[in-house]
Amino acid sequence: MPNLESNNQTPLPERAPDENIAAIAKALGHPARIHIVGLLLEKKTCIGCDIVDEVGLAQSTVSEHLRILKAAGIVTGEIERPRVCYSLNPERLRPLAAMLGTVLDGERRGELTGSICCPPDECGIDTTAAKP
Amino acid sequence: MPNLESNNQTPLPERAPDENIAAIAKALGHPARIHIVGLLLEKKTCIGCDIVDEVGLAQSTVSEHLRILKAAGIVTGEIERPRVCYSLNPERLRPLAAMLGTVLDGERRGELTGSICCPPDECGIDTTAAKP
DNA sequence: CTAGTCTATCGTAATTCGACGATAGACTAT
DNA sequence: ATAGTCTATCGTCGAATTACGATAGACTAG
Numbered sequence: 554m555p556n557l558e559s560n561n562q563t564p565l566p567e568r569a570p571d572e573n574i575a576a577i578a579k580a581l582g583h584p585a586r587i588h589i590v591g592l593l594l595e596k597k598t599c600i601g602c603d604i605v606d607e608v609g610l611a612q613s614t615v616s617e618h619l620r621i622l623k624a625a626g627i628v629t630g631e632i633e634r635p636r637v638c639y640s641l642n643p644e645r646l647r648p649l650a651a652m653l654g655t656v657l658d659g660e661r662r663g664e665l666t667g668s669i670c671c672p673p674d675e676c677g678i679d680t681t682a683a684k685p
Numbered sequence: 686m687p688n689l690e691s692n693n694q695t696p697l698p699e700r701a702p703d704e705n706i707a708a709i710a711k712a713l714g715h716p717a718r719i720h721i722v723g724l725l726l727e728k729k730t731c732i733g734c735d736i737v738d739e740v741g742l743a744q745s746t747v748s749e750h751l752r753i754l755k756a757a758g759i760v761t762g763e764i765e766r767p768r769v770c771y772s773l774n775p776e777r778l779r780p781l782a783a784m785l786g787t788v789l790d791g792e793r794r795g796e797l798t799g800s801i802c803c804p805p806d807e808c809g810i811d812t813t814a815a816k817p
Numbered sequence: 818c819t820a821g822t823c824t825a826t827c828g829t830a831a832t833t834c835g836a837c838g839a840t841a842g843a844c845t846a847t
Numbered sequence: 848a849t850a851g852t853c854t855a856t857c858g859t860c861g862a863a864t865t866a867c868g869a870t871a872g873a874c875t876a877g
Contacts, residue, residue: 579714
């Protein structure tokens with residue numbers, strides 16, 4: 554039910570941090586969009602219709618993927634008629650990168666090899682409730 | 686398939702790199718799953734049914750989210766009857782983290798402020814083609 | 818003005834996702 | 848053996864995603 558776009562201008566007002574990070578990851582969760590980000594990263598300059606050739610999908614489909622990336626704030630589109638110039642917005646990727654960095658840091662310090670496993674705490678799940 | 690420690694040889698061998706990274710991002714693309722990763726990171730030790738309490742969804746739904754995270758290789762589940770101990774597998778997050786790191790490094794060196802925009806290259810899109 | 822180039826949007830069909838309750842499985846404890 | 852605890856799976860439903868062609872919009876070039 555959450556419609557998390559419809560406004561690509563606001564800096565995505567702080568929802569719950571989980572939803573914020575998840576939105577970034579979700580926008581990156583498709584091979585074609587990863588491909589597009591890779592292209593923008595590689596070519597450093599924005600490109601227009603060349604993206605369509607590269608990813609090998611229909612123009613309307615690529616446009617849709619670009620819309621999703623723009624809606625997530627990962628990519629910005631500057632109009633430079635008759636083309637549109639796309640570029641990356643690294644700032645937007647920072648929350649996700651920070652989380653991943655924390656995990657990898659934790660690994661580097663060996664803090665994640667959990668040996669203290671599952672203290673004997675009881676769960677409050679009623680699987681047998683409401684049984685007449 | 687009663688054995689939950691099934692070998693993951695086929696699921697993630699080495700697809701195209703784009704698909705590999707996209708699969709990681711897709712698995713992280715949901716608030717509940719980000720929440721779970723955060724819990725595992727915070728508590729350092731694996732937890733069982735406590736996750737259900739934390740995320741506030743039905744047990745079957747949480748199990749499904751855990752299944753997705755396990756299928757993506759981000760989380761591992763060790764059986765410690767009667768519980769299952771989950772822990773993070775940071776190794777799996779590395780490809781995505783590396784890509785994000787490259788973007789942020791590019792920004793740090795100011796390589797991403799594309800000013801050379803859209804060289805006058807023609808696009809090979811036939812919007813009027815195939816008119817029988 | 819007219820034609821051409823590039824992008825966004827609409828409509829649609831097939832597929833997948835997210836959430837839930839119900840149920841089955843696998844042990845522990847009594 | 849019996850009951851109890853925790854997790855996985857099945858079946859289902861509405862909602863969301865993905866892909867495409869067709870079409871509309873916005874300029875530029877001639």
